[in-house]
Amino acid sequence: xxxxxxxxxxxxDQDNIILAIGGAWDGFAAGNNGNHLTADRxxxxxxxxxxxxxxxxxxxxDIFGKVRIANASANIDFRCDAPTEKRFMRMTVKPEAHGxxxxxxxxxxxxxxxxxxxxxxxxxxxxxxxxxxSLCNRINHQNIWQEAxxxxxxxxxxxxxxxxxxxxxxxxxxxxxxxxxxxx
Numbered sequence: 001x002x003x004x005x006x007x008x009x010x011x012x013d014q015d016n017i018i019l020a021i022g023g024a025w026d027g028f029a030a031g032n033n034g035n036h037l038t039a040d041r042x043x044x045x046x047x048x049x050x051x052x053x054x055x056x057x058x059x060x061x062d063i064f065g066k067v068r069i070a071n072a073s074a075n076i077d078f079r080c081d082a083p084t085e086k087r088f089m090r091m092t093v094k095p096e097a098h099g100x101x102x103x104x105x106x107x108x109x110x111x112x113x114x115x116x117x118x119x120x121x122x123x124x125x126x127x128x129x130x131x132x133x134s135l136c137n138r139i140n141h142q143n144i145w146q147e148a149x150x151x152x153x154x155x156x157x158x159x160x161x162x163x164x165x166x167x168x169x170x171x172x173x174x175x176x177x178x179x180x181x182x183x184x
């Protein structure tokens with residue numbers, strides 16, 4: 001099956017090992033300084049090797065488990081921003097035979113970011129790191145979750161060292177979606 005141009009997908013086995021990659025995967029990786037993430041380098045690897053943050057890893061394990069148990073697809077909206085643009089995406093996690101999952105990510109829309117923002121992922125949390133939501137990309141600064149562009153304007157800089165987590169708004173949204181998926 002041919003996927004639309006702004007779509008990529010991957011298939012996981014029952015242990016969340018990447019079995020196959022399709023769609024615009026390699027082009028997306030190359031266009032985002034991800035030459036180390038091309039299909040030939042990730043197939044056969046555990047997906048969790050490519051996810052930052054303990055909270056985010058657990059989130060995906062929970063989602064995958066619920067999709068498998070419910071034997072029903074889940075749609076998760078998320079952002080996958082570049083330094084100069086916001087990218088709004090939708091991930092569909094679909095169960096398949098033998099505990100496999102087909103995960104399709106579609107670009108819904110893009111918006112320019114007025115002031116370029118550079119995010120560097122920290123290996124661990126420190127006083128210099130901020131927490132960035134893995135779904136909406138907002139950054140927690142002084143207990144306020146805000147867009148990176150807003151923070152850049154307020155601070156006069158656009159580069160942060162972050163660890164990844166999930167903001168309260170995204171936690172609530174996902175909890176409601178997962179509850180509906182498994183029937184309460």
